[in-house]
Amino acid sequence: MHPTKIRYYFQAINSTILGVILVFILTAGITTSFFSLKLSSNYVSNFLKDVDSTNLYYEIFRSENHFFPETTSSGLSFSKLFFQVATNIKLDDTRTLLGRELPLLTFYHTDIIVAENGTTIANLPYESTPSEEILKNPKEANEESIEKEQTEEKENTKPIQVAKTKKVFIYQTHNIESYLPLLKNATNPDDAISADPRVNVVSLGSKLTSLLQKEGIGVEHDKTNFNQKLLDRKWSYSSSYTMSKEVVKEAVVSNDDLTYLIDIHRDSSRRQATTTTINGKSYARLVFVIGQANKNYEKNTEFAKKLNNKLKEKYPGISRGILGKAKTEGNGIYNQDFSNKAILLEVGGVDNNQAELKRTMEAFADVFSEVYWEENNATEQ
Structure with missing residues (x-):
């Protein structure tokens, strides 16, 4: 065979082999990239x-x-x-174009499911991570504010009704979140942290528990100091939901009647965004957060909308709306995979005071009780 033809055949074979290799490489690259996407x-x-x-x-x-x-x-x-x-x-949508290159921009990826008065991408609620120093040395309570609350609580003489079953579970994943007016010598927003359950969000859980029990609703309130458990295990603050998941799982396993799961938090935003006036009285505003990375996302959203609609009707302006967060914007689940009536409730911000928080919890308890008895046909009393 002529040398030129032999060279031609070898070149053709080499080109074919190279082409096959390139096809395999391209296929592998496309497959890897495609399946690495979270196509849930x-x-x-x-x-x-x-x-x-x-x-x-x-x-x-x-x-x-x-x-x-x-x-x-x-x-x-x-x-x-x-x-x-x-x-x-x-x-x-510039958020999707630059979110990976500008880390802080991912904060604005939150999905606004329902936007109430004043809620925009520019003033979304957010949770700041406390410094290691404040986590180990949280602020002390302002005793004057506690005494005033205890006096007012004694004046509320409506008796607690003992329910046959407990269907509501209240807990606080970020239990040390507190409010500046309730703390001693605290002025920096980052210092609104306290281990005292009388002034952190655990106190809101206790208040809500009492209010719902007086309406004949069975409630189990968990007061676990998750921050201390994190410190004991030497876990980071970002593992808070992993820690609270243990408690929630144990609760729902031991009591299969638990249906309504409420995780109470405090927003880090300032007073202008977290406070409203209704009939001449100031209230701390509420925000519902729904994790979009769990199987109950749509059902939980429906439940949050039901509560939000009643709040809007009876206490116009008290709700900032409903936000959805995927896995890329935080935990994404928030223990809401344990029930289709699970919510994360942000109550006020760092500047809200005792009176505002109390009014808001009373308003939420009023609406929640109404929804609860509508769904349970008031047959448990």
């Missing part, structure tokens, strides 16, 4: 939530039958939709 139902639905399902079906049908009349709407871009799902990027 929540992930996909987040990108499809703005898509009109009727229009989507219409466009798919028309792509197979070109004689089908064109829709009067602006149409649907399949290439844009595929690009969004494949890359987790929306070209019209």
Whole structure:
């Protein structure tokens, strides 16, 4: 065979082998990238939530039958939709373009499910991570504020009703979150931290428990000092939900009647965003947070909407709305996989005082009790 032809054949064989290798490399790269994406139902639905399902079906049908009349709407871009799902990027949303490059921008990725008065991307609630120093040396309580609260509590003589079953579980994952007006020598927002259950969010859990029990609702209130347990195990503050999950799991396993799970927190925002006035009295505002990385996401959202709608009706302005958080924006689950009526409730911010917090818990207890008895037909009393 002529040397030129032999050289040609060898080049062809080499090119073929190289081409096969490149195909395998490209296939492996695409496969790895594709499956590394978190294509959960929540992930996909987040990108499809703005898509009109009727229009989507219409466009798919028309792509197979070109004689089908064109829709009067602006149409649907399949290439844009595929690009969004494949890359987790929306070209019209700068948060998805820069979120990975600018870490602080991921804070604004929170999904605003229901936006009430004044709630925008610019003033979303957030939880600051306390310094190691304040975690080990939390602030002491302002005894004057405690005495005033105890005096007012004694004046409320409505007796507690003993319920046959306990369906409500109240706990506080970030139990040391507190409020500046309730603390001694505390002015820095980052110092609104206390291990004293009389002035941190555990006190709100106790207040809510008492109010619901007086309405005949069975409540189990957990007062675990999760921060101390973290310190004892030498775990970081970011492991708080891992710690509280142990308690929640034990509770629901030991009592399968527990249906309503309420995790009480405090927002780190300042007074302007966390306070409102209703009938001449100031209230701490509430925010519902729903984890979007668990199987009960949609049911929990429905329950939060039910509470939010009643709050809006009876106490206009007290709610800041409902927020959804995926795994990339925090824990993403918040122990809400244990029930389809589980919520995380942010109560006020660092500047709210005792009176405002008390009024808000009374308002929430009023609405929650109403929803509870509607769902349980008032047959347990």
